[in-house]
Amino acid sequence: MKPSIELLLLDVDGVLLDYQRSVRVRHLARSLCVDSAGVQQVLFESGLERRYDSGAIDTAAYLRTLSEGLQAEVSAARWIQARLAASRPHEDVVRRILALPASVRIGLLTNNGPLMAEVLRALLPTLCERVADGLLCSGALGGRKPDPVVYQRALHRLDAEPARTLFVDDLFTNVRGARQAGLQAETVRDGRSVGRVLKRHGLPG
Known part of the structure; x- marks a missing residue:
């Protein structure tokens, strides 16, 4: 038993x-006025998201690296809004x-x-x-x-x-x-x- x-x-x-990843990517791209393909590459294909999910980097380093990769400031609030839109x-x-x-x-x-x-x-x-x-x-x-x-x-x-x-x-x-x-x-x-x-x-x- x-x-x-x-x-x-x-x-x-x-x-x-x-959760729809593609919606999140498009929402973040629109809010930053950048290309969706660039968001996909920097966030996922580079392994950045996986490193953040596994605790290899903290939130501050994650947002800083994401902002540098996209050449646009990604604030915590903007990140959260994109995730909300996709969930x-x-x-x-x-x-x-x-x-x-x-x-x-x-x-x-x-x-x-x-x-x-x-x-x-x-x-x-x-x-x-x-x-x-x-x-x-x-x-x-x-x-x-x-x-x-x-x-x-x-x-x-x-x-x-x-x-x-x-x-x-x-x-x-x-x-x-x-x-x-x-x-x-x-x-x-x-x-x-x-x-x-x-x-x-x-x-x-």
């Missing part, structure tokens, strides 16, 4: 949010999560740098209020999913046991990494699949 779940740890993009909450999923009893702790674990926390507080205020200190960005943990060490660091921050933690993600590679770290983990795609997973683990879905 599996241990009862005390912590539900959720991926963000693909589970709680529908839409999966309302059915959010509603199911918020309906869970208060006895179930909720955490978020996203492969993003620390600036993403501000995006989530703007898009999902009620959920973030319930999550409180359980909003974890990979950049602040010094790695990225699916590295098992990232899950271990997340659970250390949350003072949670792997066997009593259920992690859900839309990417199986991240689910596999969580299982290697000892968590119970499942792949989900939408509100219905989230509901099925919750019920399978003894949670009201």
Whole structure:
């Protein structure tokens, strides 16, 4: 018999949010009056975004490098606005999560740098209020999913046991990494699949 779940740890993009990278690139390009291809190259193809997501550089260095690469000042506010424009909450999923009893702790674990926390507080205020200190960005943990060490660091921050933690993600590679770290983990795609997973683990879905 599996241990009862005390912590539900959720991926963000693909589970709680529908995220369109191309929309983000176009929005940032328009706001800076630069070419979209340049934003794509500096932000993603250069590896800058991945370095920020993994904690290799801090927010100040990230924004400075991005600004230098685009030859235009990218403020935190402008970055956040572009991310907001590209992200839409999966309302059915959010509603199911918020309906869970208060006895179930909720955490978020996203492969993003620390600036993403501000995006989530703007898009999902009620959920973030319930999550409180359980909003974890990979950049602040010094790695990225699916590295098992990232899950271990997340659970250390949350003072949670792997066997009593259920992690859900839309990417199986991240689910596999969580299982290697000892968590119970499942792949989900939408509100219905989230509901099925919750019920399978003894949670009201």
